[in-house]
Amino acid sequence: MLRMKGICKSFFGVEVLHNVDFSVDKGEIMGLCGENGAGKSTLMKILSGVHTLDAGEVVFKDNIIRRNATPLEMQHVGISMIHQELNLLNELSVAQNIFLCREPRGATGLINFNRMHEEAAGILEKLGEKIDPKRKVRDLKIAQKQMVEIAKAISFNVELLVMDEPTSALTGRETKILFDLISNLSAQGIAVVFISHRLKEIIDVGHKVTVLRDGYFVATKNVSDVTAHELATLMVGREVTESKASDYAGDPEAVALEVRNVSDVLLKGVDFKVRRGEILGFSGLIGAGRTELMEVVFGIRKPQSGSVLVEGKPVTIRSAIDAIKADLGFVTEDRKETGLVLCRDIVDNANYVSWQKSPGFFKGKKSSEEKTKRIIERLAIRCSSPAQNVSNLSGGNQQKVALSKWLLSGAKVLVLDEPTRGVDVGARQEIYQIIKELAAEGVAIVIVSSDLPEILSICERVIVMHEGRITGTLNASELSEAKVMYYATDV
Amino acid sequence: MLAVEKRSESGALELLKRIWRDYSVLLVFGAIIVICGIAAPRFINPDNLLNILRNTSTVGAIALGMTFVIIAGGIDLSSGPVLATAGAVLILLQRMVNPDGTPVVPLAVAILACLAVATAFGFVNGIIISKAKLPPFIVTLAVGIIARSLVMYFMRGATVMGNNIPQFTGIGNGSVFNVPIPFIVVIVIAIVFHIILTRTKFGTYVFAVGGNENAALYSGIKVDRIRIATYMLVGLCTGVAATIEMSRMAAVAAATSGSQYEFEAITAVIVGGTSLTGGKGRLIGSIVGFIILGIVNNMMIMLNISPYLSGAVKGAVILFAVLMQRRER
Numbered sequence: 001m002l003r004m005k006g007i008c009k010s011f012f013g014v015e016v017l018h019n020v021d022f023s024v025d026k027g028e029i030m031g032l033c034g035e036n037g038a039g040k041s042t043l044m045k046i047l048s049g050v051h052t053l054d055a056g057e058v059v060f061k062d063n064i065i066r067r068n069a070t071p072l073e074m075q076h077v078g079i080s081m082i083h084q085e086l087n088l089l090n091e092l093s094v095a096q097n098i099f100l101c102r103e104p105r106g107a108t109g110l111i112n113f114n115r116m117h118e119e120a121a122g123i124l125e126k127l128g129e130k131i132d133p134k135r136k137v138r139d140l141k142i143a144q145k146q147m148v149e150i151a152k153a154i155s156f157n158v159e160l161l162v163m164d165e166p167t168s169a170l171t172g173r174e175t176k177i178l179f180d181l182i183s184n185l186s187a188q189g190i191a192v193v194f195i196s197h198r199l200k201e202i203i204d205v206g207h208k209v210t211v212l213r214d215g216y217f218v219a220t221k222n223v224s225d226v227t228a229h230e231l232a233t234l235m236v237g238r239e240v241t242e243s244k245a246s247d248y249a250g251d252p253e254a255v256a257l258e259v260r261n262v263s264d265v266l267l268k269g270v271d272f273k274v275r276r277g278e279i280l281g282f283s284g285l286i287g288a289g290r291t292e293l294m295e296v297v298f299g300i301r302k303p304q305s306g307s308v309l310v311e312g313k314p315v316t317i318r319s320a321i322d323a324i325k326a327d328l329g330f331v332t333e334d335r336k337e338t339g340l341v342l343c344r345d346i347v348d349n350a351n352y353v354s355w356q357k358s359p360g361f362f363k364g365k366k367s368s369e370e371k372t373k374r375i376i377e378r379l380a381i382r383c384s385s386p387a388q389n390v391s392n393l394s395g396g397n398q399q400k401v402a403l404s405k406w407l408l409s410g411a412k413v414l415v416l417d418e419p420t421r422g423v424d425v426g427a428r429q430e431i432y433q434i435i436k437e438l439a440a441e442g443v444a445i446v447i448v449s450s451d452l453p454e455i456l457s458i459c460e461r462v463i464v465m466h467e468g469r470i471t472g473t474l475n476a477s478e479l480s481e482a483k484v485m486y487y488a489t490d491v
Numbered sequence: 492m493l494a495v496e497k498r499s500e501s502g503a504l505e506l507l508k509r510i511w512r513d514y515s516v517l518l519v520f521g522a523i524i525v526i527c528g529i530a531a532p533r534f535i536n537p538d539n540l541l542n543i544l545r546n547t548s549t550v551g552a553i554a555l556g557m558t559f560v561i562i563a564g565g566i567d568l569s570s571g572p573v574l575a576t577a578g579a580v581l582i583l584l585q586r587m588v589n590p591d592g593t594p595v596v597p598l599a600v601a602i603l604a605c606l607a608v609a610t611a612f613g614f615v616n617g618i619i620i621s622k623a624k625l626p627p628f629i630v631t632l633a634v635g636i637i638a639r640s641l642v643m644y645f646m647r648g649a650t651v652m653g654n655n656i657p658q659f660t661g662i663g664n665g666s667v668f669n670v671p672i673p674f675i676v677v678i679v680i681a682i683v684f685h686i687i688l689t690r691t692k693f694g695t696y697v698f699a700v701g702g703n704e705n706a707a708l709y710s711g712i713k714v715d716r717i718r719i720a721t722y723m724l725v726g727l728c729t730g731v732a733a734t735i736e737m738s739r740m741a742a743v744a745a746a747t748s749g750s751q752y753e754f755e756a757i758t759a760v761i762v763g764g765t766s767l768t769g770g771k772g773r774l775i776g777s778i779v780g781f782i783i784l785g786i787v788n789n790m791m792i793m794l795n796i797s798p799y800l801s802g803a804v805k806g807a808v809i810l811f812a813v814l815m816q817r818r819e820r
Contacts, residue, residue: 300709320709320710321711321713330709332709337703337706338706338709341698341699341702342703343702343770348698351695352695352696352699352707353710353711355692355695356692356712360692363692363695
């Protein structure tokens with residue numbers, strides 16, 4: 001149904017797609033994978049009309065697509081793309097978002113809201129989703145927002161739907177609902193292209209998978225013929241070794257951080273301990289209260305009750321600076337929102353915390369720069385210079401900068417919330433390596449992650465939460481996805 | 492061979508681009524001076540140039556503080572009325588004389604009171620903005636309206652003359668080695684502020700707060716304190732501007748003193764390349780910015796253009812400057 005042939009694309013003189021071929025049949029679910037920068041999104045943006053191709057041709061249902069077709073034209077042809085960052089208007093209703101710029105009008109030319117709501121409800125019903133079309137998008141959960149995006153795409157009589165990392169912000173259960181929906185669409189004859197970093201997902205839901213590497217087409221395979229491991233090898237171009245963590249082997253009495261009886265509207269009497277050099281994971285569904293718990297520990301969120309002990313001594317933490325002075329560190333889940341000042345350079349971002357900790361009025365330009373250079377080397381941050389703006393770095397390198405401010409400040413307990421979200425496979429392994437090195441140096445590590453394979457591969461102990469409570473604790477030796485899901489859903 | 496040549500060419504282009512990015516304000520500034528000199532040869536006259544510097548110093552002082560506020564993601568629309576209020580305090584204290592002709596309040600104390608009043612207004616702005624979490628635009632607008640109204644009320648809308656003594660008028664009208672004292676004051680403040688902005692932790696945090704308030708908060712930066720401090724800085728600068736303005740006139744006009752100065756200062760900051768969205772900016776740009784505004788005013792007179800058109804020209808300057816900055820991005 002779709003055939004893209006010999007696609008080339010350059011940005012600012014750098015060719016990012018080299019002669020790429022890509023085709024999808026009617027009703028086919030095609031996984032698309034590759035490291036960050038492999039050209040997946042660029043290829044799909046060409047398909048959906050966001051970018052214009054330099055060379056090659058796109059044939060859809062035996063028609064050659066005009067070279068510089070707009071996204072709207074492509075939607076009318078039957079190709080829609082759901083971008084990684086959802087493009088919904090928060091202040092408008094679900095129905096208004098679905099029918100944006102195509103609102104059904106009455107005889108007077110004014111919008112016929114009744115008809116719009118009915119039609120929107122009809123489309124949502126087809127998806128098996130019960131969202132009130134009059135609700136504002138602002139009030140929806142991420143998974144529901146995604147449903148609205150899909151509903152919008154379907155309202156165009158879509159025949160090919162492209163989804164760029166649709167599961168990166170979803171919980172396991174929501175992901176399952178999405179996959180059921182994708183299979184459903186496929187059964188109706190709608191082809192789905194599905195970009196994901198989670199190879200297992202592609203294998204679970206897809207029919208075929210295409211791998212890109214550095215802008216080159218590598219292979220298209222039937223998913224029944226490949227394993228996740230083989231896919232990862234194709235993406236990286238070298239062997240990837242899957243590791244599994246072993247149990248914590250240090251002194252069980254060397255407790256670095258103890259949290260007692262934290263309660264608020266969401267959290268219900270949570271206690272936990274993490275020991276020096278231990279890598280502790282927090283698993284659970286989104287909404288289980290893991291991030292909120294960490295925000296309480298770090299003084300961002302005010303609890304109704306609860307106490308924190310660092311190295312056995314009680315500390316009062318009312319704000320982030322109190323936590324920082326107690327040698328706690330917190331790499332937040334959304335680096336763009338709460339982790340980095342994107343418009344500033346690496347030196348500033350890496351030193352914000354250590355400047356807080358050191359006395360004095362002046363920041364010490366030379367020594368800050370020296371420290372930054374060393375951390376850039378240690379974490380292998382790929383940048384043109386320490387004075388480069390963080391906004392120009394790739395996701396993995398941004399994450400390393402977000403991490404570096406806590407390393408430079410000498411945090412003894414480091415909380416990492418979704419440490420590899422939006423980070424490609426290569427950089428992901430590097431971040432795991434850094435985490436392991438820190439633990440080996442005696443830093444207590446707490447990892448909050450919705451990515452189960454990630455938890456399984458690096459955590460020595462895992463605490464599972466469900467609706468504000470701890471429902472289970474598992475050592476690495478007794479860990480399995482099934483057990484974690486058992487506790488996470490609290491069945 | 493070809494590839495190597497190509498690279499060196501693009502290298503030179505890169506260099507030019509970088510020069511333009513870092514020094515575009517200064518290059519435009521140089522061009523403006525040359526063009527003005529050709530259009531009106533009298534413009535180049537040293538007396539005229541020094542006069543421009545003297546005239547722009549009041550707005551210039553405010554622009555220096557305003558740079559901090561805008562980098563931190565805020566804005567201050569109360570500067571003009573605050574200048575009038577602080578100026579009124581200075582004049583009212585300064586004009587009180589004993590029967591033997593000596594001042595009741597020493598001049599230095601009167602000036603300190605003026606600076607303190609202006610800084611206090613900054614503190615009020617900052618505390619409302621950060622604690623009540625209200626938009627700075629609204630808060631400073633309201634505080635400005637209140638300040639203007641109070642000064643009108645207490646002075647019954649009149650112009651009040653100060654004690655016209657050389658110790659006082661010399662501040663605004665005097666020169667050292669031909670350089671106007673107000674300009675020297677502004678440059679000294681500018682140097683200190685530049686060091687604060689680029690070399691101190693506080694300066695870095697100002698950028699961080701304007702760039703991403705949440706990330707600053709999660710890094711332990713006391714966002715509220717930083718923000719309040721920036722408003723106090725612009726307040727202090729407004730106090731300095733008030734002192735200069737009052738000593739030049741030896742009088743304060745309840746209705747018109749400092750009128751529109753906040754907009755002139757904001758214009759100077761924007762023309763100087765500081766981003767209104769916060770997180771980006773340079774002090775040197777603001778200095779060039781207020782001098783450009785001074786040159787515009789001066790050229791209007793030189794070329795015998797109606798003063799009513801000065802707003803049209805300044806508006807065009809703002810649009811042009813912002814347009815240039817957009818294109819750079």
